[in-house]
Amino acid sequence: RLQERLNEALRTLKGTGVIKEGHIEAAFREIRRALLEADVHFQVARAFLERVREKALGQRVFESLTPDQHLLMIVHEELKALLGTEAQDLALKGAPPHVILLVGVQGSGKTTTAAKLALHLKRKRLEPLLATTDVKRPAALEQLLTLAKALNVHVYPWGKRPKSPLALAEEAIDFLRTSRYDTLILDTQGRLHADEALMKELVQMKQRIQPKEVLLVADAMTGQDALKLAGTFHEAVGLTGIVLTKMDGDARGGCALSMREITGVPIKLIGTGERPSDLEVFHPERMASRILG
Amino acid sequence: WTGKGQLPLDWKEKLEEALLSADVGYRATHEILASLGRQLAQSAGFEEVQAMLMQQIVAILKASPANTEGLWDERQACLIIGVNGSGKTTTLVKLARHIQGKGKKVLLAACDTFRAGAVSQLEILAGRAAVPVVKGEPKQSPSAVLYDAIRVFEAQGMDTLLVDTAGRLHTKAPLIEELKKMRRVAESSGFPVRVLLVLDATQGQNALEQARQFVQAVGAQGVILTKMDGTAKGGIVLAIAMELGLPVYFLGVGEDLEDLLLFDPSSYAEALLS
Ligand SMILES: Nc1nc2c(ncn2[C@@H]2O[C@H](COP(=O)(O)OP(=O)(O)OP(=O)(O)O)[C@@H](O)[C@H]2O)c(=O)[nH]1
Numbered sequence: 039r040l041q042e043r044l045n046e047a048l049r050t051l052k053g054t055g056v057i058k059e060g061h062i063e064a065a066f067r068e069i070r071r072a073l074l075e076a077d078v079h080f081q082v083a084r085a086f087l088e089r090v091r092e093k094a095l096g097q098r099v100f101e102s103l104t105p106d107q108h109l110l111m112i113v114h115e116e117l118k119a120l121l122g123t124e125a126q127d128l129a130l131k132g133a134p135p136h137v138i139l140l141v142g143v144q145g146s147g148k149t150t151t152a153a154k155l156a157l158h159l160k161r162k163r164l165e166p167l168l169a170t171t172d173v174k175r176p177a178a179l180e181q182l183l184t185l186a187k188a189l190n191v192h193v194y195p196w197g198k199r200p201k202s203p204l205a206l207a208e209e210a211i212d213f214l215r216t217s218r219y220d221t222l223i224l225d226t227q228g229r230l231h232a233d234e235a236l237m238k239e240l241v242q243m244k245q246r247i248q249p250k251e252v253l254l255v256a257d258a259m260t261g262q263d264a265l266k267l268a269g270t271f272h273e274a275v276g277l278t279g280i281v282l283t284k285m286d287g288d289a290r291g292g293c294a295l296s297m298r299e300i301t302g303v304p305i306k307l308i309g310t311g312e313r314p315s316d317l318e319v320f321h322p323e324r325m326a327s328r329i330l331g
Numbered sequence: 332w333t334g335k336g337q338l339p340l341d342w343k344e345k346l347e348e349a350l351l352s353a354d355v356g357y358r359a360t361h362e363i364l365a366s367l368g369r370q371l372a373q374s375a376g377f378e379e380v381q382a383m384l385m386q387q388i389v390a391i392l393k394a395s396p397a398n399t400e401g402l403w404d405e406r407q408a409c410l411i412i413g414v415n416g417s418g419k420t421t422t423l424v425k426l427a428r429h430i431q432g433k434g435k436k437v438l439l440a441a442c443d444t445f446r447a448g449a450v451s452q453l454e455i456l457a458g459r460a461a462v463p464v465v466k467g468e469p470k471q472s473p474s475a476v477l478y479d480a481i482r483v484f485e486a487q488g489m490d491t492l493l494v495d496t497a498g499r500l501h502t503k504a505p506l507i508e509e510l511k512k513m514r515r516v517a518e519s520s521g522f523p524v525r526v527l528l529v530l531d532a533t534q535g536q537n538a539l540e541q542a543r544q545f546v547q548a549v550g551a552q553g554v555i556l557t558k559m560d561g562t563a564k565g566g567i568v569l570a571i572a573m574e575l576g577l578p579v580y581f582l583g584v585g586e587d588l589e590d591l592l593l594f595d596p597s598s599y600a601e602a603l604l605s
């Protein structure tokens with residue numbers, strides 16, 4: 039574990055008051071290794087280490103009796119500072135109706151998260167409506183209908199004639215405005231951030247539906263690609279939050295750091311399983327410990 | 332720096348970044364670079380070093396050869412496994428189409444009896460490839476559906492049985508037990524049982540742990556790496572080859588049924604370093 043590795047690297051420094059460059063570098067190499075093994079993007083890791091180094095030298099960590107503990111403390115502080123100092127739930131401010139738009143790459147967990155959000159809102163005494171614009175994936179509507187039925191949540195019906203995703207989105211909004219529902223959770227087709235046409239469609243969709251929340255639903259196991267992924271989605275549609283799914287696995291989740299760094303957007307919720315109730319508010323300090331392993 | 336001639340002082344850093352950013356992982360990257368460093372001649376230029384690195388990557392991938400040609404010669408049952416959302420169902424039908432193209436009779440078993448819309452999704456995709464599907468009754472267990480599918484497989488004299496399974500995290504013991512049970516049911520048919528692990532190229536180091544756990548639980552012949560049509564490089568397959576000797580058989584490069592490529596180590600290595 040990182041704590042032990044730092045202890046090892048700085049063992050000979052302790053209590054001697056003698057700072058050897060080699061020891062300091064060894065310690066930073068261990069921190070870098072921990073971050074990279076946790077899937078933090080290598081550029082984000084580099085920038086992060088610079089900040090830690092500055093703080094560590096400024097606080098004269100390497101002159102302390104327990105430099106390893108001090109250094110680890112600074113790493114933790116910096117991680118929490120980056121991940122956000124406090125938990126942040128959805129911000130559905132202002133008068134209803136509200137629209138929550140879910141976006142992300144294929145298989146990240148959007149449809150499942152849509153159902154989870156519906157339950158989450160119901161528990162807050164809100165009246166959510168679900169809808170999907172995914173006309174591509176086979177049985178996408180059936181998947182959402184099945185999930186919604188178990189929760190007693192209504193899904194905006196597609197009707198007989200095949201429509202485009204944009205038309206469906208507009209229809210759902212029009213329906214929302216004259217309905218008794220206060221929130222629309224809109225699920226979309228998975229798309230590669232590299233797919234220009236689909237990213238353009240997303241921009242148009244956002245313009246037409248004016249969502250209060252645009253949530254990137256991202257897989258906690260995502261690797262280095264997380265930086266480009268989050269950056270591209272954010273640049274295109276302006277994210278208001280991130281939902282990190284499959285956190286019930288053992289992925290360290292360093293992608294959270296990369297995505298936060300490049301977008302500045304908070305991770306609001308995490309998916310912790312396949313059931314509708316498996317949605318929790320994101321806790322930065324827990325994530326920091328998880329990333330460091 | 333320039334490509335030819337004297338090695339830039341930071342050549343190792345540059346190569347390390349290229350490998351790390353491709354999700355090769357810290358340990359595998361450093362093993363590769365250490366080995367590269369040992370082989371370097373005094374006079375090597377950067378272009379030469381890059382070429383050597385590429386050769387090394389190809390060698391790692393070829394060390395566990397993917398006998399993709401003869402894969403489907405025998406009558407067999409093949410389980411398609413992997414974590415949630417990795418692309419199993421889509422890949423399975425792509426594979427069915429590929430095998431049918433070789434003149435084999437393929438049967439699909441819809442053994443994801445858990446997820447909403449899973450069976451319908453498979454049926455619609457299978458319909459597009461004109462591949463028959465055996466699905467169970469509601470509430471039937473995956474093993475029971477598999478058992479029925481094996482019956483049909485035998486009765487109809489089919490060549491290849493491809494089994495769709497529910498996505499599962501390797502950390503969930505009861506789900507791993509379910510997979511082991513499915514393997515036993517498949518083996519009881521008397522046909523050889525193969526297992527293909529579907530990995531999403533956008534995953535990081537956790538894919539290596541997935542491979543370790545799934546191989547330990549039910550074994551695997553090889554990997555299918557999906558979503559390679561994005562910007563992710565799937566470099567974790569190097570670490571998987573080095574540690575587990577597991578080869579990559581196919582690449583998934585899109586959502587349509589033709590989007591399945593035979594894995595080629597050289598073009599893969601080239602793309603990884605580009
Ligand atoms: N273990 C676990 N599985 C999850 C979680 N969230 C979603 N899943 C599973 O991940 C798989 C993919 O989920 P979907 O909701 O279909 O993903 P999607 O983003 O809508 O997929 P596309 O629409 O094809 O892009 C399913 O098997 C889900 O049950 C989670 O938090 N934990």
Ligand SMILES: Nc1nc2c(ncn2[C@@H]2O[C@H](COP(=O)(O)OP(=O)(O)OP(=O)(O)O)[C@@H](O)[C@H]2O)c(=O)[nH]1
Pocket residue numbers: 144145175228230413414415416417418419420421422443446449496497498499557558559560561582583584585586590
């Ligand atoms: N771009 C791209 N998308 C893919 C590829 N393979 C699968 N997908 C998409 O990824 C999403 C998930 O695919 P599925 O086949 O449902 O994945 P799965 O592993 O069966 O999911 P679960 O059964 O829920 O665990 C779908 O939207 C697919 O269209 C690929 O090679 N490239």
Ligand SMILES: [Mg+2]
Pocket residue numbers: 148149150172175178226227228
């Ligand atoms: Mg979906």
Ligand SMILES: [Mg+2]
Pocket residue numbers: 419420421443449496497498
């Ligand atoms: Mg599936």
